Amino acid sequence: xxxxxxxxxxxxxxxxxxxxxxxxxxxxxxxxxxxxxxxxxxxxxxxxxxxxxxxxxxxxxxxxxxxxxxxxxxxxxxxxxxxxxxxxxxxxxxxxxxxxxxxxxxxxxxxxx
Numbered sequence: 001x002x003x004x005x006x007x008x009x010x011x012x013x014x015x016x017x018x019x020x021x022x023x024x025x026x027x028x029x030x031x032x033x034x035x036x037x038x039x040x041x042x043x044x045x046x047x048x049x050x051x052x053x054x055x056x057x058x059x060x061x062x063x064x065x066x067x068x069x070x071x072x073x074x075x076x077x078x079x080x081x082x083x084x085x086x087x088x089x090x091x092x093x094x095x096x097x098x099x100x101x102x103x104x105x106x107x108x109x110x111x112x113x
Contacts, residue, residue, distance in 0.1 A: 013101045
């Protein structure tokens with residue numbers, strides 16, 4: 001899979017799943033929800049960087065040399081995180097619909113809340 005459209009701030013769950021299946025080392029998957037949400041469910045392989053601490057933690061947890069896909073519950077917080085990352089020079093996309101869409105469309109084993 002190639003890198004998603006740089007003009008779009010979002011990536012679909014289907015494209016993210018395909019990217020994970022073919023080249024998981026080619027990008028960083030980031031969960032920007034809070035620790036209590038992370039404890040409920042998560043996408044395998046994700047790194048937790050809560051939006052409430054994003055500006056402080058992201059630079060030490062993320063490599064600027066690899067693209068980033070960020071997700072939250074429904075996609076609004078991850079879109080904010082994506083815009084922040086892009087303002088810092090990262091290639092970044094928000095998972096459209098968040099983990100809720102992931103559970104619905106990709107992996108029903110991921111609990112919905």
